[in-house]
Amino acid sequence: MPITFEAVSHIYQPGTPFEWKALDDVSLTISDGEFWGIIGPTGSGKSTLIQHMNGLLRPTSGRVLVDGLDLSDRKTDLRKVRQRVGLVFQYPEHQLFGETIFEDVAFGPRNMQLDAAEVERRVMTALERVGLPAEMKDRSPFGLSGGQARRVALAGVLAMEPRVLILDEPTAGLDPQGRREILNLVGRFPEMGMTVVLVSHSMDDVAEYADRVLVMHRGRVHMLGTPRELFARRAELEAIGLGVPAAVVLADKLRERGWAIPPDVVTMDDAVAAIKAVLAGRKGAERL
Amino acid sequence: MSFQVTIGQYYPGNSILHRLDPRVKITGVFLLSVAIFLPRAWPGHVASVLFTLAMVALGRVPLKQILRGLRPILIFLVITALFNLFLTPGEELFRIGPLIATREGLRLVAVTSTRLLLLVTIASILTLTTSPIRLTDGLEMMLRPLRPIGVPAHELALMMTIALRFIPTLAEEADRIMRAQQARGASFATGSAVSRVRSLVPVLVPLFVAAFRRADELATAMEARGYRGGEGRTRMRELTFAPRDGVALAVLIGFVALIVGMRIAGVG
Numbered sequence: 001m002p003i004t005f006e007a008v009s010h011i012y013q014p015g016t017p018f019e020w021k022a023l024d025d026v027s028l029t030i031s032d033g034e035f036w037g038i039i040g041p042t043g044s045g046k047s048t049l050i051q052h053m054n055g056l057l058r059p060t061s062g063r064v065l066v067d068g069l070d071l072s073d074r075k076t077d078l079r080k081v082r083q084r085v086g087l088v089f090q091y092p093e094h095q096l097f098g099e100t101i102f103e104d105v106a107f108g109p110r111n112m113q114l115d116a117a118e119v120e121r122r123v124m125t126a127l128e129r130v131g132l133p134a135e136m137k138d139r140s141p142f143g144l145s146g147g148q149a150r151r152v153a154l155a156g157v158l159a160m161e162p163r164v165l166i167l168d169e170p171t172a173g174l175d176p177q178g179r180r181e182i183l184n185l186v187g188r189f190p191e192m193g194m195t196v197v198l199v200s201h202s203m204d205d206v207a208e209y210a211d212r213v214l215v216m217h218r219g220r221v222h223m224l225g226t227p228r229e230l231f232a233r234r235a236e237l238e239a240i241g242l243g244v245p246a247a248v249v250l251a252d253k254l255r256e257r258g259w260a261i262p263p264d265v266v267t268m269d270d271a272v273a274a275i276k277a278v279l280a281g282r283k284g285a286e287r288l
Numbered sequence: 289m290s291f292q293v294t295i296g297q298y299y300p301g302n303s304i305l306h307r308l309d310p311r312v313k314i315t316g317v318f319l320l321s322v323a324i325f326l327p328r329a330w331p332g333h334v335a336s337v338l339f340t341l342a343m344v345a346l347g348r349v350p351l352k353q354i355l356r357g358l359r360p361i362l363i364f365l366v367i368t369a370l371f372n373l374f375l376t377p378g379e380e381l382f383r384i385g386p387l388i389a390t391r392e393g394l395r396l397v398a399v400t401s402t403r404l405l406l407l408v409t410i411a412s413i414l415t416l417t418t419s420p421i422r423l424t425d426g427l428e429m430m431l432r433p434l435r436p437i438g439v440p441a442h443e444l445a446l447m448m449t450i451a452l453r454f455i456p457t458l459a460e461e462a463d464r465i466m467r468a469q470q471a472r473g474a475s476f477a478t479g480s481a482v483s484r485v486r487s488l489v490p491v492l493v494p495l496f497v498a499a500f501r502r503a504d505e506l507a508t509a510m511e512a513r514g515y516r517g518g519e520g521r522t523r524m525r526e527l528t529f530a531p532r533d534g535v536a537l538a539v540l541i542g543f544v545a546l547i548v549g550m551r552i553a554g555v556g
Contacts, residue, residue, distance in 0.1 A: 056467050079473055087471040095468040097493035107490060111473030142497070156472060 001067035001084060001163050001195075003030040003053050008062035010048050010219075022048040023059070024219040030164070030197065035190055037210030037227070038199045041241050045219040046199050047090075050166045053197070054078075054085040083112055086162030090169045092153030093146070101127070101152050102137040108160040126159035129192070130185060147178030154185070165189055166197040171205070183209070207231065207245040207266045215242070227266045247271040254278075297357060297412070298419050303348040305417040309533040310426025316540045317414050323547045324406045332547055332556025333402055339543055340406050349416045357412035358405060365401055372396045420452040425527060428518075442518025450506070458499060465494050 010023040022045045030036055030053075040046050051057040052064050055071040055078040064071045066081050089095070098104025105126055109119040124134060130151040141152050150170070157165070170186060171179040187209050189196045200206050206213055207227045215223040215230065217240050223230055230237070231248045238244075251265040251274065260281075261274045300306075305313070324336045344354060378392030415423070428445035435441055466476065469490045476487050550556025 051467070054471060056470060079475065082471055082473055087468075089464065089468045089471070092468065094498060095465050095490075095494050097490045107469075107474070108472040111475075160472065 002032060002065075003085070003164065004028075004063075004065040005052070006063045006065070008052060008059040008064060010045075010052065010057060011060045014060065022219050023052070025062070026219075026221055027062075028214065028221060028224065030195060032163075032195055033190065033193075034195055035209055035211050036195075036197045037206030037213045038197060038216060039201065039203065039206055039213065039242060040216030040222070044216040046216050047168060048219075049216065050087065050168060050197060050199060053164070053166055054082045054087050056087070079111070083108075083160050084162055085164045085166065086157040086160055088154060088157050088165070088167045088170060090172055092156075092170075093141075093144075093149035096141040096149065096153060096156075098141055100138050101132070101141050104141050104152060105137075105155045105159050108156055112160065122159045122161060123155075126155040129158055130155045131181070145178075147174055147181055150174065150178070150182060151185070154182075162194065164195040164197070166199075168199045169201065170198070171200070171202070203231075203243055203245045204247070204268075207247070208268075215240075228264045231266055232263065297353070297415055299349045299353050299416045300419075301348055301417065303346060303417065304532065305343070305347040305413065307532070308417075308536055309527055309529055310418050310422045311430055311527065311529075312533045312536050312540075313414050313418055314423075314426050314430060315537070317410055319540050319544050320410050321407055323544045324403050324410075326547050326551050327556045328551060329554075329556050332550050333399065335543075335547060335550070335556065336406055337402065340409055343413050344409065347413050347417045349413070353416055354409060354412055357416075358408055361404065361408055365404060368404075369397045369401060372400060421449065422525075422527075424448045424452075425523070425525070429527060442521070446518075454499075454502065457502070458495065461498050462491060462495050465491050465498075 005026050005028050008023055008026045009021065012018070012020040012022055024045075026045075026049065038046050038049065048057060052059060052071070053066070055064075055066075055076070058072050066085060069076045069081065071078070071081065096104050098107065102123055105123045106119050109122045114122070123137070127134060127137060132148065132151055132155065141149060144152065154170070167186060171182050174182065183205060186196065186198060196209075198206065198210060210227060213223075213225065213227050213230050214221060215237070222240065223233065223236070231244045234244045234248065234252070243249075245266060247265055247268045247270060250271055251261045254261050254275070259275075259278050261271075261278065265271050265274050320340070324340075327333050327336060344351070373389050373393040373396075374387045376390050376393035376396050378390035381389045381391055381394060383389065418426075424445045427448070428441050431439055431441035431444065466474075470476075474487060474490060476484065476491075478484075479487070547556065
């Protein structure tokens with residue numbers, strides 16, 4: 001179910017002194033099975049953008065189409081759309097409320113009017129997917145560690161079995177281990193057949209997982225392309241206060257010193273492979 | 289669904305009322321609240337209304353803001369008016385079935401409604417022209433003399449300040465939580481009254497958790513910066529009693545004297 005933005009603009013509090021144009025003429029199409037990374041400085045419109053994808057916000061002008069349905073159309077059933085486009089907000093563990101982990105994760109499926117057996121199946125599947133043991137289901141969601149609480153919150157959205165999953169800064173505020181765990185999990189969502197939209201500040205995360213990267217700046221689509229295309233334009237990214245992944249920085253430095261690093265190094269794995277190739281080449285040269 | 293909160297309904301401005309010392313304004317509200325209940329005849333009521341209208345004009349707050357403040361008491365006003373109109377014994381005006389409206393009842397309605405509207409308007413002028421910080425500063429200074437008998441003046445003022453400060457924060461938090469639950473299929477606007485109240489549980493529980501978390505963080509942050517109560521604490525903006533405050537106080541006392549005088553003389 002593709003998501004299409006047609007010249008979407010969004011203005012907060014129009015006609016007041018607080019008027020703020022958060023989105024300005026945004027057009028894009030997210031196709032099935034893609035993994036999108038969205039980056040941009042604070043206030044660039046990332047959060048506003050993703051809230052348009054499941055109809056939590058309506059465009060001031062322009063149209064958002066999900067699977068061909070216009071989200072501004074009053075006849076469109078937004079609850080149905082939200083079941084298929086799952087949205088995980090920043091710090092999702094702050095929205096936990098259930099007495100038990102099971103009850104909390106079951107909230108979404110129950111809102112879909114599924115029968116008890118199906119609710120249970122979905123909850124247990126979701127818990128398994130986020131790597132929480134089934135025995136934990138009767139524990140309170142409060143008092144879990146940060147990483148665990150976030151996984152419960154993620155399971156709450158996964159249990160609705162959405163086709164598209166949007167995550168807003170899913171690793172914010174976690175320790176390095178929690179970060180790794182969540183990112184590994186996010187990296188596996190495409191295999192589960194989901195289209196993924198990952199909003200992040202971290203270039204490294206986006207470089208590693210996304211196959212299309214959208215750079216937002218002042219509410220506009222600033223750049224859009226594959227990670228390789230984008231990170232080749234390092235100066236433009238740095239001009240709006242964004243960096244490039246550590247691997248790209250490393251590759252640039254090595255090139256300055258005359259190393260033959262290919263231009264498409266984006267992730268750490270790429271960098272390791274390129275450096276190994278150069279070193280192997282040197283050894284070969286010594287032997288000759 | 290979005291919250292629009294105006295805190296303590298303060299309307300920024302630079303009128304003479306905005307610049308007055310908050311202690312004078314608080315005293316004024318007390319004096320006027322008593323004064324509007326003193327008159328017994330119409331000249332006194334007219335004087336009260338005129339004085340209040342003069343205050344509204346001096347505050348340079350749009351009339352729309354004042355009327356917005358009156359809206360919540362409207363239902364209360366209508367119900368008391370109906371009771372007064374039909375339940376006061378006296379000369380019959382008209383009747384609806386077994387209910388008899390009386391001339392005395394009508395008079396009572398006019399008087400009580402006027403007093404109530406004036407009371408709320410006067411209180412609104414105070415909160416519209418005084419920022420919450422100046423209001424709590426003023427209250428703290430006025431309560432300070434009561435400390436020897438155990439009134440925790442500083443703590444009360446601090447609690448008020450913090451409560452006001454956190455209303456927008458919690459409103460934002462509530463908005464965020466509601467969106468997150470809507471993303472999980474919750475709906476807040478449909479269904480019966482019972483199901484609507486039930487649908488608030490997924491919002492209220494996280495909201496309370498957030499409130500406690502914020503309170504805890506705030507307490508830690510205050511202690512980390514050496515906060516240890518009001519003892520020996522200085523303030524960034526000292527309240528000073530300017531000549532205009534003296535004039536304002538004199539005008540207020542003059543008005544109360546006028547009302548009292550009219551009542552004693554039997555004309556108001």
